[in-house]
Amino acid sequence: MASLVGAFATSHGPLLVREWQAVPDEQKQRLSAAFRELGKRVSGAKPDVIIAVAPDHWSNFFLDHLPSVCIGVGEANEGPPEPWMKDFPHRSIAGHPGLAMHLVKSALDEGFEPSVSHRLKLDHGICIPLWRMGLEPMPRVVPMIVNSIEPPFPSVARCLAWGRQIAKAISSYAEPLRVAVLASGGLSHSIGERTMGAIDESFDRECIARFSSDEKSLLRFLEEKLPQAGNGTEEVRNWVVAHGAAGGRGFELIDYLPVPAVIVGCGFASWRP
């Protein structure tokens, strides 16, 4: 049977690539060290497949069709479409159709209704972490897109339930695969709105603390505070999926630092197996 070998979370942001030279040296070193440590933990778990939980930044979906949750079931995923991601070393990343379709079918059996895509572009939200963590060779990637870009969004409680569902589905997949969950997004940031550039450090630190408290406390906090902490902060939903997959316990912060040069409160974490 397959097994969940780890859950991990990281921030992302275009300016981590486009404006990297503008990041002060000390913060560059901390960000690089955090990505390295995260990569070390992911590699140490020896995953055959990574379920990458991230938003779609208008790379695959438009107003015509906006799924709340979409699982990529294709043999291959396309590399990032953003021109400034041209140095990312993969134009194609293998998927795992068997596991992906099992996730979908298991979810449907349990009252979830994911959308399905047989060909997804993996934008910077997934590829910056994969790149900066230095994962080579690249494991297969099953993308799980959770909408946090264009309202309405899935509830935080639903994201937690999705995490639990993913873990349950992994444990019932017949092939002996090692599977990791990697959440990408958050912490606080604000994009294209009047508060753009703001980082809500107090929100971020409280959010981090709540991942180590009980689930009710985490959900109560996020349901109340997420809508006030900047639109990009909505991506914390992906961390909640990872938290649910990990059984809501074992959260361990690797590092947190607000980085004004990339306009993101950058957090890195894993959950102890």
Place this chain on the structure above:
Amino acid sequence: MRDYWLSKLFFDLQSPAAAAEYRSDQGKVLARYPLQENVKRALSANDVPFLAERTNAYLLRYYFFAIGWKDEEFIRRLRGG
């Protein structure tokens, strides 16, 4: 509120080729979209707050990035500067 065609324009301009064409001949590209006249005027005037009310915030940022603005200028205009 979402203006579909304005949003579609911004979405399409994520393509570098489309963005280059838009920068060289804005009128030619705009003619392909059934935009309202006040929206066309707002695009010509770079009226950021007006456009912000009609599209997704990420698409808005992509648009001003595509036409060559720095974030600092975009943020200043977003705040009505």
